[in-house]
Amino acid sequence: MTRQILPVPNPVTSYWLREPHAFADLQSTLCLPAHCDIAVIGAGLAGVLSAYHILKKTDRAEDSGTEAGTQEGGAGPRVVLIDARQLCSGATGRNGGHVKVQVNTLVNLPDSATDSRNKRSAFQDYVSRVMLELKHITEEEDLDCEFELRRSFDVFTSTADAESTYRKYEEARKNGELWTQNVSWIGADRAEQVTSIKGAKGAFSVPAASFWPYKFVTGLLERMVKRWGGEGGRLNVQMCTPVTSLNVSSSGAELLATHRGTITAAKVVLATNAYTAGLLPVFKGNIVPVRGMASHHRAGGAVHPHLTNTYNINFGPDKGVDYLNPRPDGGIVVGGGAWMFRQDERSWKNNFDDAHLFPPDVMGYWREYMQDRFLGWENSNSKNDSAWTGIMGRTNDGQPFVGRVPGREGVWALVGFNGGGMAIIALCARVVGRMIVEGKGFEDLWEEEGLLECFRCSEERLGSPQ
Numbered sequence: 001m002t003r004q005i006l007p008v009p010n011p012v013t014s015y016w017l018r019e020p021h022a023f024a025d026l027q028s029t030l031c032l033p034a035h036c037d038i039a040v041i042g043a044g045l046a047g048v049l050s051a052y053h054i055l056k057k058t059d060r061a062e063d064s065g066t067e068a069g070t071q072e073g074g075a076g077p078r079v080v081l082i083d084a085r086q087l088c089s090g091a092t093g094r095n096g097g098h099v100k101v102q103v104n105t106l107v108n109l110p111d112s113a114t115d116s117r118n119k120r121s122a123f124q125d126y127v128s129r130v131m132l133e134l135k136h137i138t139e140e141e142d143l144d145c146e147f148e149l150r151r152s153f154d155v156f157t158s159t160a161d162a163e164s165t166y167r168k169y170e171e172a173r174k175n176g177e178l179w180t181q182n183v184s185w186i187g188a189d190r191a192e193q194v195t196s197i198k199g200a201k202g203a204f205s206v207p208a209a210s211f212w213p214y215k216f217v218t219g220l221l222e223r224m225v226k227r228w229g230g231e232g233g234r235l236n237v238q239m240c241t242p243v244t245s246l247n248v249s250s251s252g253a254e255l256l257a258t259h260r261g262t263i264t265a266a267k268v269v270l271a272t273n274a275y276t277a278g279l280l281p282v283f284k285g286n287i288v289p290v291r292g293m294a295s296h297h298r299a300g301g302a303v304h305p306h307l308t309n310t311y312n313i314n315f316g317p318d319k320g321v322d323y324l325n326p327r328p329d330g331g332i333v334v335g336g337g338a339w340m341f342r343q344d345e346r347s348w349k350n351n352f353d354d355a356h357l358f359p360p361d362v363m364g365y366w367r368e369y370m371q372d373r374f375l376g377w378e379n380s381n382s383k384n385d386s387a388w389t390g391i392m393g394r395t396n397d398g399q400p401f402v403g404r405v406p407g408r409e410g411v412w413a414l415v416g417f418n419g420g421g422m423a424i425i426a427l428c429a430r431v432v433g434r435m436i437v438e439g440k441g442f443e444d445l446w447e448e449e450g451l452l453e454c455f456r457c458s459e460e461r462l463g464s465p466q
């Protein structure tokens with residue numbers, strides 16, 4: 001018998017999660033509400049942002065511009081936010097906090113040159129707008145999450161990779177593709193000096209943002225609970241409560257089964273990312289859980305100059321790409337190292353066990369990481385003080401599934417964000433919020449909201465259930 005895809009208990013703690021938020025185990029009420037209008041399953045970035053937009057859009061105080069209605073919670077739909085584990089303990093609580101799209105991703109998008117809207121420019125533009133949306137919410141809600149708009153280096157350590165990516169970039173630039181306007185090339189003669197990466201053979205400088213995703217999500221939920229979660233309020237939060245099945249009742253309502261009882265909901269938002277096939281079999285084979293790893297590094301003392309850029313370091317086709325997010329306090333979060341475990345497929349593919357690390361020889365990849373790769377860090381005494389695993393939801397075409405689930409009237413999804421949800425989710429959540437509140441479909445909103453059409457949760461993409 002195959003194991004149901006569900007978040008496992010007791011995940012390893014990531015650096016970001018080391019100080020749990022006061023709401024980590026929040027259960028607004030002792031018993032689960034028997035009914036609600038909208039149940040949001042999953043309390044990572046996708047779930048909390050979706051609930052935020054639904055509540056905000058249906059808040060009378062938002063319309064009148066007064067605070068009074070907010071305190072009473074307004075009279076809109078009742079929302080339950082439910083998660084199997086602690087608040088934000090999935091991929092959002094254990095990623096790189098890195099928001100960008102790599103030049104390599106853009107130049108290798110299929111059919112881009114012949115696409116009338118030019119997929120590359122549309123994709124880069126989309127990610128830029130996600131950064132601005134995250135910035136807007138951070139400022140609007142006064143979230144303490146180290147949000148920063150930055151530049152990032154895409155560095156190549158192999159001459160062949162550097163040259164072939166540069167050629168594709170040049171071709172796109174000469175064709176007038178808009179995305180190239182905000183990207184600049186640093187050639188082999190200066191790449192090491194400019195990026196500080198030992199052996200760099202070329203690099204692009206690209207737009208990026210970084211933040212502390214756990215603090216963003218938990219800070220936002222804190223605001224939401226204050227605004228809509230009081231006694232008799234419209235938001236009920238239920239952490240540490242796995243939904244073990246999702247079925248339709250004879251009256252057409254959605255039934256969420258849990259060990260604490262059943263919730264009947266008129267509408268459900270699936271923000272369950274890697275675990276979605278555990279609740280809806282139509283996602284089996286369409287979203288595959290894959291395990292990755294990341295780490296945190298602390299310098300022994302101050303290293304000057306401070307690393308202001310973020311990084312993707314491309315070590316060549318046999319290896320892969322690492323990503324680095326240098327943080328304001330001088331610490332650095334680094335993820336990747338996939339070639340250390342890639343050959344052992346069972347250790348990462350269809351593997352949703354983030355309660356264990358990879359074997360010590362794999363985790364050893366992080367030892368002396370900064371000293372080995374960065375010029376000027378040899379005597380920094382930098383230490384890898386934390387390493388962890390996390391689960392991504394991989395899709396076959398690399399795109400997420402957003403919108404109403406075909407054949408399931410009461411269920412909307414925003415799931416399958418692969419290794420890049422921080423650069424994708426924020427606008428998807430706003431659109432899903434509008435779909436639910438305004439009763440509109442993907443086809444009504446995607447262009448208006450600047451979503452990419454390839455995100456649509458369509459029958460064609462889902463194919464037949466496996």
Ligand SMILES: Cc1cc2nc3c(=O)[nH]c(=O)nc-3n(C[C@H](O)[C@H](O)[C@H](O)COP(=O)(O)OP(=O)(O)OC[C@H]3O[C@@H](n4cnc5c(N)ncnc54)[C@H](O)[C@@H]3O)c2cc1C
Binds near residue numbers: 273323
């Ligand atoms: C190691 C690592 C590094 C990464 N680095 C980056 C990066 O730097 N930049 C970037 O853009 N992306 C990165 N990603 C990817 C990014 O983290 C994800 O795309 C993103 O966090 C997905 O957010 P989410 O809210 O959809 O999913 P999650 O944060 O995983 O949230 C899903 C939630 O659903 C809950 N859930 C699932 N099933 C059930 C159920 N049956 N009942 C109740 N609850 C359920 C889970 O407990 C979980 O809390 C990384 C991922 C990993 C693992």
